[in-house]
Amino acid sequence: MSLAALRRRFFGDALNGALTLLLIAAAILWLPPLFRWAVLNARFAPDVAACEALNRSGACWGVVAEKARFILLGRYPAAESWRPALAAALIAGSWLGVAFGGLRGNRVLPALALPPLLAVPLLGGGMGGLPTVPTELWGGLPLTLLLTAAGMAGALPLGIAVAYGRRSSLPVLRALLTGYVELARGIPLIAALFVASFLLPLFFPDGVAIDMLWRVLIAIVLFAAAYLSEIVRGGLQALRQEQLDAAAALGFGYWQAQRWIVLPQVLRAVAPSLANSAIALFKDTSLVTIVSLYELTGSLGLALSGDAQWRPFYLEAWLFLAAIYWLGCALLARISSATPLRP
Amino acid sequence: MQIRQSANRALQALIVVAVVGLFALLAVTTAEHLQQRGIRSGFDFLLEPAGFTLGESLLPVDAGDSTWLAFTAGLFNTLRVALPGAALALGIGTLAGFGRLADNPLVRGLAGAYVNAFRNIPLLLQLLAWYFILTDLLPAADAALRLAPGVFVSKSGLALPWWGDGGFEIPEPGGFGIDGGARLTPEYLAMLIGLVLYSAAYIAETLRAAVLALPPGQRLAALALGMTPRQVFRLVLLPQAWRAALPPVTSQLLNLFKNASLAVAIGYPDLVSVAGTSLNQTGRAIECLVIVIVVYLLLSLVAAAVSHAFERRSQWERPT
Numbered sequence: 001m002s003l004a005a006l007r008r009r010f011f012g013d014a015l016n017g018a019l020t021l022l023l024i025a026a027a028i029l030w031l032p033p034l035f036r037w038a039v040l041n042a043r044f045a046p047d048v049a050a051c052e053a054l055n056r057s058g059a060c061w062g063v064v065a066e067k068a069r070f071i072l073l074g075r076y077p078a079a080e081s082w083r084p085a086l087a088a089a090l091i092a093g094s095w096l097g098v099a100f101g102g103l104r105g106n107r108v109l110p111a112l113a114l115p116p117l118l119a120v121p122l123l124g125g126g127m128g129g130l131p132t133v134p135t136e137l138w139g140g141l142p143l144t145l146l147l148t149a150a151g152m153a154g155a156l157p158l159g160i161a162v163a164y165g166r167r168s169s170l171p172v173l174r175a176l177l178t179g180y181v182e183l184a185r186g187i188p189l190i191a192a193l194f195v196a197s198f199l200l201p202l203f204f205p206d207g208v209a210i211d212m213l214w215r216v217l218i219a220i221v222l223f224a225a226a227y228l229s230e231i232v233r234g235g236l237q238a239l240r241q242e243q244l245d246a247a248a249a250l251g252f253g254y255w256q257a258q259r260w261i262v263l264p265q266v267l268r269a270v271a272p273s274l275a276n277s278a279i280a281l282f283k284d285t286s287l288v289t290i291v292s293l294y295e296l297t298g299s300l301g302l303a304l305s306g307d308a309q310w311r312p313f314y315l316e317a318w319l320f321l322a323a324i325y326w327l328g329c330a331l332l333a334r335i336s337s338a339t340p341l342r343p
Numbered sequence: 344m345q346i347r348q349s350a351n352r353a354l355q356a357l358i359v360v361a362v363v364g365l366f367a368l369l370a371v372t373t374a375e376h377l378q379q380r381g382i383r384s385g386f387d388f389l390l391e392p393a394g395f396t397l398g399e400s401l402l403p404v405d406a407g408d409s410t411w412l413a414f415t416a417g418l419f420n421t422l423r424v425a426l427p428g429a430a431l432a433l434g435i436g437t438l439a440g441f442g443r444l445a446d447n448p449l450v451r452g453l454a455g456a457y458v459n460a461f462r463n464i465p466l467l468l469q470l471l472a473w474y475f476i477l478t479d480l481l482p483a484a485d486a487a488l489r490l491a492p493g494v495f496v497s498k499s500g501l502a503l504p505w506w507g508d509g510g511f512e513i514p515e516p517g518g519f520g521i522d523g524g525a526r527l528t529p530e531y532l533a534m535l536i537g538l539v540l541y542s543a544a545y546i547a548e549t550l551r552a553a554v555l556a557l558p559p560g561q562r563l564a565a566l567a568l569g570m571t572p573r574q575v576f577r578l579v580l581l582p583q584a585w586r587a588a589l590p591p592v593t594s595q596l597l598n599l600f601k602n603a604s605l606a607v608a609i610g611y612p613d614l615v616s617v618a619g620t621s622l623n624q625t626g627r628a629i630e631c632l633v634i635v636i637v638v639y640l641l642l643s644l645v646a647a648a649v650s651h652a653f654e655r656r657s658q659w660e661r662p663t
Contacts, residue, residue, distance in 0.1 A: 186640045186643040190615055194619070194622075194635075198622065287467060290607060290608055321468065326460070329464075
């Protein structure tokens, strides 16, 4: 790029020049102290005394090493740590496989839906010699990933069914489903989680006690399915009528045409929107901490709020968590741009 | 055809019966459980004393006042953070959206980093960080930071010049902190900052996408007419982009209202957290949650109507 072009970009007119100077001044003013805090003065060993001696002049990254197991795995029994670690690896691995690996076409949806199904017996145990671990003790990263993956795996079939139901010729069915979708989309997720936490136990017959985790998962599936159904419905509406005419001319029946002609095209077309919903759900799983399930966000609170010694270094532990969420979102965003459903 | 129609009718009747049956079953089971636990039902508790106070409120409410007043104060608190939040988010979101389209690589980089970071970290986590910063990292009230003449910030919140009992007051350091003027609590500030920065990042992205989605011929034609790049942006691209971005931006603002319910996590007494407190005190889970759901559905309806009116107003206006 020529010098003149550079000058035009950075100092094209008065406003542009002022902004350039302002940003350079801010960088000179703030970046060196930030670097000193984060790197030069920082302590990387989990040593409380050394961190306190810093008096906030440097970051205490030791808090991450000290609390990593608790933040990542929550209250899961320490002796069984390999199980949540493997469960998280299975789910994250399936995301990595779709985002970077060769997973394409028909194998994508089963590959994303299977790991959460495997993770549940792995975490719960009670079979194959694995000690039983009650769901209240599940937490941290595996729980965040499980709620996201299982939530999407449950919500997508339901969302597709609702989208078809809203196109049915039965006015009663259409009205009921429209009511459900508008209700779910109109309320905040917290309200749905409160319903799962306080109302669902009242609805079930005596003797049926369902763990909070499964009640919350039901609420998440019903909540997300409403949004997914709108996406799928949009995709169905956008499909050209000629496709159905051609299918009919080839002798396809209604359901055959849906299975082999319509759904593959619709799902491929709306895959980026579905991935965006997965990103939203991944972030929204943090809300389950409000109804006492300690996924990543909740386990950060558990790890630090009761520990007066380490609590002052909340910000450092927070940054570690923010980085995990950021990476998860980036991974799911890559799935969305990779259009993995293309054959 | 006749057979098909009557089959449809039968199927619909079956659906109605199934749904009504399901709801009846739920109602019977629920009523049984409420009776077992000795919980009365009905909305009469709204007229009884709330029995709790709100951390802060525009309406003066105390524990002896009736519960519906506490719910109203909670709704006011939701609006008190969401309405200014929506206005600020629109402003900052528009600026950041422009920033992402700027020629200047520094401006573009900064706006891009902001949008990228704030969109990809859960709002709840962001709120917790703001709350920690405002309550743990700031100095105590007796050593408040002076941001500007009459503006102080400390662990106990932000003090601003405002009308008080004795007319317009300018806050001053006093014996135990800051005296005079208005005070915004750390809970309110954390909610406001968190909601605004999160929503603004989404609005910026929406605006950028709307500008980039315009046909490239628009820009080229305007340049060919001799407009400067800034005129092209302001007079040609922006008005069209706003029209396309209006529905998604409205839904972002509605999300901001819904996200205000996260207040419960940091102890700001919004509608949902008042409902939660009342629910724990009275055990009337159904009633409290019905109130929350109905209020939010009404807010959605109002938002839909407002956005509809705006969309109608911003339709193509052809010069005559």
